[in-house]
Amino acid sequence: MSTTDSRPPVVSPRPGETLRTVAIGGQLIRVAVRPARRGLPGLPGLHRGHSQRSRPPRTPLLLINGIGASLELLQPFVDEVDPALEVIRFDVPGVGGSPLPVAPYRFTGLCRLIGALLTELGHDRADVLGISWGGAVAQHFAAFQRARCRKLVLVGTATGAIMVPARPSVLARMATPRRYTDRGYLGQVAGDLYGGSARTDPGRVTAAMNAHNRVGSSRGYLYQLTAGLGWTSVPFLPMLRQPTLVLSGNDDPIIPVANARLMHRLIPDSTLHIYAGGHLALVTEAAELAPVVSRFLALPMSSGPLPR
Numbered sequence: 001m002s003t004t005d006s007r008p009p010v011v012s013p014r015p016g017e018t019l020r021t022v023a024i025g026g027q028l029i030r031v032a033v034r035p036a037r038r039g040l041p042g043l044p045g046l047h048r049g050h051s052q053r054s055r056p057p058r059t060p061l062l063l064i065n066g067i068g069a070s071l072e073l074l075q076p077f078v079d080e081v082d083p084a085l086e087v088i089r090f091d092v093p094g095v096g097g098s099p100l101p102v103a104p105y106r107f108t109g110l111c112r113l114i115g116a117l118l119t120e121l122g123h124d125r126a127d128v129l130g131i132s133w134g135g136a137v138a139q140h141f142a143a144f145q146r147a148r149c150r151k152l153v154l155v156g157t158a159t160g161a162i163m164v165p166a167r168p169s170v171l172a173r174m175a176t177p178r179r180y181t182d183r184g185y186l187g188q189v190a191g192d193l194y195g196g197s198a199r200t201d202p203g204r205v206t207a208a209m210n211a212h213n214r215v216g217s218s219r220g221y222l223y224q225l226t227a228g229l230g231w232t233s234v235p236f237l238p239m240l241r242q243p244t245l246v247l248s249g250n251d252d253p254i255i256p257v258a259n260a261r262l263m264h265r266l267i268p269d270s271t272l273h274i275y276a277g278g279h280l281a282l283v284t285e286a287a288e289l290a291p292v293v294s295r296f297l298a299l300p301m302s303s304g305p306l307p308r
Contacts, residue, residue: 030097060086064134070096080290094220158259196278237266
């Protein structure tokens with residue numbers, strides 16, 4: 001029997017994390033912050049010659065989620081990423097615990113809101129990681145809020161209207177939030193939709209997607225779909241100056257790996273990392289991918305591409 005309960009119980013934040021709602025220009029935004037743990041040794045070989053006391057504070061990491069997903073979905077990644085980093089997650093307006101905005105929005109308006117959220121939290125800039133739909137937002141943020149973005153991580157994402165598309169059957173299943181609200185349905189389509197370990201262990205994906213994920217209204221999902229309608233990053237990717245890590249699974253039905261190769265060619269200071277897995281590996285295989293992201297963020301700005 002499927003379920004249509006769109007509001008599973010709210011998960012308590014991990015010890016030390018804060019979960020609250022802030023008002024940004026009249027819009028309420030639900031945000032979670034995992035503070036950096038001070039006095040940690042960090043990643044080997046990256047801070048030679050600097051004592052713990054002399055190191056400046058690390059740039060926080062801001063996560064931008066995929067379409068329809070609340071901040072809870074990325075908890076496995078947050079648990080695995082470098083604990084010396086402050087990690088910020090938020091629910092997009094109309095998703096999870098953030099109420100609907102008064103009107104539909106575009107990426108430009110959402111990026112202004114994200115910039116204002118960083119200011120509210122006391123940060124001039126952040127390293128930005130976007131996954132899937134959130135990766136498109138992250139590209140726009142890096143280009144048009146350039147001073148607010150130090151490094152960029154793009155996971156399972158593409159360039160918008162000009163991209164290598166998924167199969168029509170996959171796109172049709174992405175058009176509604178049913179996979180978030182109907183656990184039985186997700187179990188049936190998880191493998192074909194997300195690829196990777198979802199093909200052999202769909203229960204792992206259904207647990208990640210449904211156990212703790214808060215779903216907003218269908219209108220909020222529609223607003224996300226229309227926010228980037230007609231948008232493409234192809235013209236401005238060559239102008240990005242942030243060091244960028246492009247992560248893509250070799251079995252991602254939603255975002256074929258050719259899109260990652262295209263972004264890698266277009267972004268001047270970019271590193272491409274193709275992993276064995278599907279669209280949700282950042283969640284289901286967080287223990288494998290979080291160290292890749294952590295090491296990239298810890299590298300000095302002048303160090304060049306990530307070592308292979």
